[in-house]
Amino acid sequence: DGGITQSPKYLFRKEGQNVTLSCEQNLNHDAMYWYRQDPGQGLRLIYYSQIVNDFQKGDIAEGYSVSREKKESFPLTVTSAQKNPTAFYLCASSILEAGGSDTQYFGPGTRLTVL
Amino acid sequence: AQTVTQSQPEMSVQEAETVTLSCTYDTSESDYYLFWYKQPPSRQMILVIRQEAYKQQNATENRFSVNFQKAAKSFSLKISDSQLGDAAMYFCAYRSGGAQKLVFGQGTRLTINP
Numbered sequence: 001d002g003g004i005t006q007s008p009k010y011l012f013r014k015e016g017q018n019v020t021l022s023c024e025q026n027l028n029h030d031a032m033y034w035y036r037q038d039p040g041q042g043l044r045l046i047y048y049s050q051i052v053n054d055f056q057k058g059d060i061a062e063g064y065s066v067s068r069e070k071k072e073s074f075p076l077t078v079t080s081a082q083k084n085p086t087a088f089y090l091c092a093s094s095i096l097e098a099g100g101s102d103t104q105y106f107g108p109g110t111r112l113t114v115l
Numbered sequence: 116a117q118t119v120t121q122s123q124p125e126m127s128v129q130e131a132e133t134v135t136l137s138c139t140y141d142t143s144e145s146d147y148y149l150f151w152y153k154q155p156p157s158r159q160m161i162l163v164i165r166q167e168a169y170k171q172q173n174a175t176e177n178r179f180s181v182n183f184q185k186a187a188k189s190f191s192l193k194i195s196d197s198q199l200g201d202a203a204m205y206f207c208a209y210r211s212g213g214a215q216k217l218v219f220g221q222g223t224r225l226t227i228n229p
Contacts, residue, residue, distance in 0.1 A: 044219075
């Protein structure tokens with residue numbers, strides 16, 4: 001099946017620890033994104049990548065890091081520098097289309113809880 | 116900066132009836148795209164419908180249609196013949212033609228009453 005997978009579904013972290021959230025897509029999409037969702041709010045962009053080995057900061061990149069070594073993979077690391085990491089994290093991907101008309105499709109998300 | 120506002124935190128409708136969810140946005144750009152996403156209890160974001168700003172015709176996908184009023188910067192979603200499976204959070208989102216970021220509204224929780 002084609003799609004976007006995120007793992008794990010639930011993740012618990014102790015304060016001071018780094019954790020890495022996985023995002024994989026087999027849609028051959030060019031661009032990948034990480035969003036954060038807090039209760040009662042919409043999504044906010046953390047990082048995005050349009051091409052392998054290149055990525056850009058979004059609105060709330062502080063305390064997060066990413067890599068894009070393969071087209072199909074875009075892992076997100078939540079570092080100990082992130083002050084309030086408990087949230088729902090959603091990965092998305094899209095084909096880059098001429099004129100910027102691409103649509104983003106989302107994975108099932110990872111719920112991160114800091115204990 | 117662009118902003119998206121959904122003024123209805125919650126809406127409810129009887130099964131089989133029609134409901135309209137409101138969305139307004141603020142932008143100075145002429146090239147942009149608008150989206151409605153559905154987030155059911157599973158929390159996965161599912162694309163419902165999208166609209167290109169340069170198109171005058173309102174987008175339609177089966178029971179879902181939009182009323183796109185470009186001058187008023189309004190982008191409402193109409194759900195006809197509501198079904199129990201339509202119950203979810205609905206998010207309106209904006210994307211500039213030259214950017215990758217989606218800007219989301221706060222969401223509207225839709226309840227379907229049997």
